[in-house]
Amino acid sequence: xxDGRHISQxxxxxxxxxxxxxxxxxxVRAHLAECPACxxxxxxxxxxxxxxxxxxxxxxxxxxxxxxxxxRIAAEAAPAQLAxxxxxxxxxxxxxxxxxxxxxxxxxxxxxxxxxxxCVALEWRVNSLNTELLLQSQxxxxxxxxxxxxxxxxxxxxxxxxxxxVLTAAKTPPAPTARAIYLPSRGALILQASNLALLPxxxxxxxxVIPASGAPIPAGLFRPDASGSASVILPELPKGVPAKxxxxxxxxxxxxxxxxxxxxLSGAAxxxxx
Amino acid sequence: MSVVATEFSVWNLxxxxxxxxxxxxxxxxxxxxxxxxxxxxxxxxDEGGRASTRPSVADDKALLERVLARDQSAMAELxxxxxGMAYSVAMRVVKDAAQAEDVMQDVFFQVWQNPKAFxxxxxxxxxxxxxxxxxxxxxxxxxxxxxxxxxxxVLAASTNVAAEVEHRTLIERVRNAMKDLPPEQxxxxxxxxxxxxxxxxxxxxxxxxxxxxxxxxxxxxxxVRKAFKA
Numbered sequence: 001x002x003d004g005r006h007i008s009q010x011x012x013x014x015x016x017x018x019x020x021x022x023x024x025x026x027x028v029r030a031h032l033a034e035c036p037a038c039x040x041x042x043x044x045x046x047x048x049x050x051x052x053x054x055x056x057x058x059x060x061x062x063x064x065x066x067x068x069x070x071x072r073i074a075a076e077a078a079p080a081q082l083a084x085x086x087x088x089x090x091x092x093x094x095x096x097x098x099x100x101x102x103x104x105x106x107x108x109x110x111x112x113x114x115x116x117x118x119c120v121a122l123e124w125r126v127n128s129l130n131t132e133l134l135l136q137s138q139x140x141x142x143x144x145x146x147x148x149x150x151x152x153x154x155x156x157x158x159x160x161x162x163x164x165x166v167l168t169a170a171k172t173p174p175a176p177t178a179r180a181i182y183l184p185s186r187g188a189l190i191l192q193a194s195n196l197a198l199l200p201x202x203x204x205x206x207x208x209v210i211p212a213s214g215a216p217i218p219a220g221l222f223r224p225d226a227s228g229s230a231s232v233i234l235p236e237l238p239k240g241v242p243a244k245x246x247x248x249x250x251x252x253x254x255x256x257x258x259x260x261x262x263x264x265l266s267g268a269a270x271x272x273x274x
Numbered sequence: 275m276s277v278v279a280t281e282f283s284v285w286n287l288x289x290x291x292x293x294x295x296x297x298x299x300x301x302x303x304x305x306x307x308x309x310x311x312x313x314x315x316x317x318x319x320d321e322g323g324r325a326s327t328r329p330s331v332a333d334d335k336a337l338l339e340r341v342l343a344r345d346q347s348a349m350a351e352l353x354x355x356x357x358g359m360a361y362s363v364a365m366r367v368v369k370d371a372a373q374a375e376d377v378m379q380d381v382f383f384q385v386w387q388n389p390k391a392f393x394x395x396x397x398x399x400x401x402x403x404x405x406x407x408x409x410x411x412x413x414x415x416x417x418x419x420x421x422x423x424x425x426x427x428v429l430a431a432s433t434n435v436a437a438e439v440e441h442r443t444l445i446e447r448v449r450n451a452m453k454d455l456p457p458e459q460x461x462x463x464x465x466x467x468x469x470x471x472x473x474x475x476x477x478x479x480x481x482x483x484x485x486x487x488x489x490x491x492x493x494x495x496x497x498v499r500k501a502f503k504a
Contacts, residue, residue, distance in 0.1 A: 010491070
C-alpha cells in the first residue's frame with residue numbers, strides 16, 4: 001500500500017476515486033492525516049479528476065431546476081429570519097409558519113426530559129418502597145420474636161409433660177385448685193387447674209365466667225389428666241365483659257348452657273380486674 | 275480564441291502572485307470569467323435572460339462571501355455558473371434526470387448551508403463542485419450514505435478550471451486526451467470514476483490482475499493532467 005514512506009500514486013488515485021475497499025482506504029486516510037506531501041498529491045489528483053468529471057457530455061439543466069433551487073434556499077432562509085426575530089420578541093404571530101425543523105427538534109428533547117422525569121419519579125418510588133419494605137421486615141422480625149416467646153409461654157402452660165405444683169402452707173392436704181387469668185377487654189381467659197378429682201365417663205368440668213350482671217357465661221369444657229391437672233386456654237368469650245367471679249361445675253360430656261349445681265370450684269375476681 | 279488566450283495568461287499571472295507572494299491559493303480565483311456565452315445559450319429554461327444582468331466582475335470568492343452573509347442572489351449566481359456542469363456530471367453517473375437534479379440540488383444546497391466547506395483554501399469552486407457532485411452521485415448509485423464530508427474534498431489550487439470550463443477549450447483538450455487514451459485505460463478510468471467500481475471489481479470484470487488495473491488508471495489520469503498543463 002505504501003511505497004516506503006508515502007502512499008503510491010496509484011493508490012492515491014484509487015483513494016481519491018473512493019475505489020478502495022474500506023480496509024484498504026483506512027491506512028491511506030491515516031497516512032494522509034500526517035503527511036502534507038501526500039495530501040498535496042491527493043489535491044492534485046482531485047484536480048485531475050475534476051477535469052475528467054467536467055469532460056462529460058453537457059446536458060442543459062432541467063426546466064424549473066433553477067426556480068426549485070431558489071425556492072429551497074428561500075424556504076431555508078425564511079425560518080432563519082423568523083428564528084432571529086423570535087429572539088428579539090418572544091411573541092410569534094399565530095399565523096406565522098413555524099419552522100417544522102425547529103418544532104421537530106424539540107420533540108426528542110422533550111421526550112428525553114420526560115424520560116428523565118419518569119426515571120426520577122421511579123427512583124423515588126423505588127426508594128420509598130425499599131424503606132417501607134425495610135420497615136415491614138423489621139416489624140415482621142419483631143413479631144416473629146414476640147410470637148416465638150408467646151408460643152413458648154403457651155407451651156409451658158399447656159405441655160402435658162410440664163410439672164404443675166401448687167405451693168400451699170405446710171401440712172395443708174392437697175385440695176383441688178384452679179387459677180384463672182382473665183383479660184375482659186379482649187375476652188381472653190386462661191385457666192390452670194390442679195388436684196382435680198377424676199370424673200366418671202360421660203362427665204366434664206365446665207368453666208363459667210360470672211359477670212357483674214347477667215347469667216353465667218360458659219367458658220370451656222375440660223377433663224383433668226391422670227395427675228388431676230387441666231387447662232383452658234382462650235375459650236370463646238364475648239369481649240368487654242368484666243367478671244365478678246369464676247366458677248367450675250360438673251356437667252354432662254356435651255356441656256351445658258347453664259351451670260348445674262353444685263359449684264365445685266369458685267373464686268371472686270378482685271374489684272379492679274384490669 | 276485570442277480572448278481565451280488572454281484570460282488564461284491573466285489566470286496564470288494570478289496563480290503566480292498567489293503562490294509566490296501571498297501563499298494564499300484561493301487568490302487564484304480572482305481570474306474569473308467575465309462572460310458566459312456558452313452557458314447562457316446552453317441553458318434552456320425560463321431564466322435564461324438573467325445571464326446578461328449579472329455583475330460582470332463578480333468572482334466566486336466574492337460570491338461565496340456574500341453567500342456566507344445569506345445573500346440569495348449571490349447563491350443564484352453561483353447556481354447559474356455551475357449548475358449545468360454539475361448536472362451533467364451527475365447525469366453521467368446516475369443516468370436519470372430526476373436523480374441527477376436531486377444530486378445537483380443537494381450539493382448546491384450544501385454550499386448554501388455551509389459555504390465555508392469550500393471557502394478556505396481549495397482550488398476553483400467549479401472543479402471542487404465537479405468532484406463533490408461526482409462523489410455524491412456515486413453514493414447514490416451505490417445506495418449508500420454520503421461517504422465523506424464535502425469539506426474533505428480538497429483540490430490543488432492550481433486546478434483553476436473555472437474560466438476554462440466556460441469557454442470549453444480546456445474541456446475539449448481533456449476530452450480529446452480521454453479519447454486518445456488506449457481503450458483499456460479509458461474504460462478502466464470510466465468504470466472507476468463514473469460507474470463507481472472498485473479496482474478489485476474492475477479487475478474481476480476484466481479478468482486482469484489488480485496491479486494492471488491500478489497502473490492503467492494512474493497512467494490515464496497522468497495523461498489527462500498532461501493535457502491540462504500543456
